[in-house]
Amino acid sequence: MTAVTEEILLERIRSGRLIESPEQATERYIEGLKRTLIVSADTELISAPAYMNATKDFSTLPSVNNYITVMGIVQDELGHAHIAYRMLRDLGVDTEELVYEREPRKFKYPYAFDVPLESFTELVVANGFYDRAGFVLLSDIHRNCSYGPWKRALVKVDREENFHLRHGEKWMKVFARDPEKKEELQRAVDWMFVLTLEWFGLPDSLKRHNEQIEYGYKGSTNDQLRQTWMSHTVPLCESLGLKVPAHYDEELGEYVIDCPFPAQFDEEEKRWLFEEGQISWDDVLERWKKRGPKNEEYVAHIQRGYKELYAGGRG
Template identity: 55%
Template sequence: MPTEKRFKQQIQNGRMIEDESEMTEGYKKALKATLKVSADTELMSAPAYYEQSMNAPTLDARASCVSVIQDELGHGHIAYRLLEDLGEDREELIYEREPHEFRNTYGFDQHLDTFAELVSAHGMFDRAGMVLLSDIEENTSYAPWKRALRKVGKEEQFHLRHGETWMRRLSNKSDKTKGLVQDAVDWMFPMGIEWFGLPDDQKHNTDQLDYRIKGKTNDELRQEWMSHTVPLANDLGLDVPAHYDEEADEYVLEYDAPVAFDAENKDWRFEEPIGWDDVLDRWRDRGPANEKYVNLLQAGEIKVGV
């Protein structure tokens, strides 16, 4: 087995990895950490989406929402299956961890209280997931994950179309329903900004890039997400605290991220800037729906029939 330095050089030169026997310990550790976040995020989106899916306004909408949940459960199991190949126990990961031990992104620790929040999550959070996974599919050095993500990507496209279509319908239906979408976007947009992690100038662990588990930096991924969500909001007449700066040729925020978040009320306190260490602490403490959602999954209480 080559040294870590030599192995990273081989990876950067295009070497693909097929199984555990070809990995250094550093590569395996970085890959498993990334897979766990992906698996947990896909899995925990299912209970987050469940309640409001049952409150969908039409049977067709409910069928589409249920299809999204089924897809997300399947995507989670793909990542857990890959973790099994790396020595992890899938049953233990899903059913024997405590709620705070899950590593899903913080957005799926929040209660979704309206159908407008549900479809906005499809349109914005699923966009964030797709940005991340599309980058991994295109650039990853781990061949089994690259192949598995072809199916995932096609299904995520459906999630996005469903979410954005309903965001448009609700925004055009009445001032009241547009207001509900705006309320959802108010707390989801800044959460999407946080979704991609620390800014590049504060991220010291570069293993994901060095091992080519992903190809783009956090800030590059954040820009990619904003390049879709900001124009969508503008098109729907929704307010978001960001705009495209032609001179800088990038999307810029209209507040100094990160800022404090009142999780119980889903309210960003833009006048209270905080440090990224505070954000990491909030993520580790998990959000208000974390325990409820994990318990729903582990008890097998999510029924996805229409």
């Protein structure tokens, strides 16, 4: 079999033909695809304990039906994680080792999930913000992905992520009509909005892995995806009378962030230290690398059963 060269690979992608197996791609393509899939898989996986954490205090739930809905969302997220990890297994990755034997700080999900969701109000904002971010990212991959197996698998994921974000937006609208709940809603928006802006990663000028666009894993850059997210989220919040540090600039034809960004974050108080001014992305990368307050707990929650089963080692 003739080895695939970069020239052959890029010509295949430019012509619109999908990559269906590793044999049709170069090693660089496959390695970049693995990195992208790991971030997607880890994000879906860790959202399960993050969302479950918000339901520990039943007094914050309007009814038992809300708990059932949240558990349905958790089940969906685990299913989405399974899809991405299955793709990785097909690419030769030892997914048991990846999921159950990795150190907590080595997981690649957005830092936002390491900050605990502690009420139903915070959960619905997470559905409205975080799941919207996931929907924006995965919809872009679904439309543009050059890797056929993932492109087809995302049909199901795309629809279910849309349900999750609609659940969040619905309850944000309900709570915005109640003055007391609206205050609680605003407090959640205050810290979660900027965390979700971070979700899309480094600005394009600092992006390290440019093969995501070159190889067609996705079609939009980080900054373009951030704009897409704001184009949905800012109007939603404005329609509910919620304040967010961003607005649409008619002259520029894009959304502008109105606070220091990136900024220092007090993860214990769930508060942005905007008064300290803008920080560097190196500072943000350092925070991401250290992970947040719930990282070890959530990963332990996922790995516990496996470690109990294989306490004597894998045989």
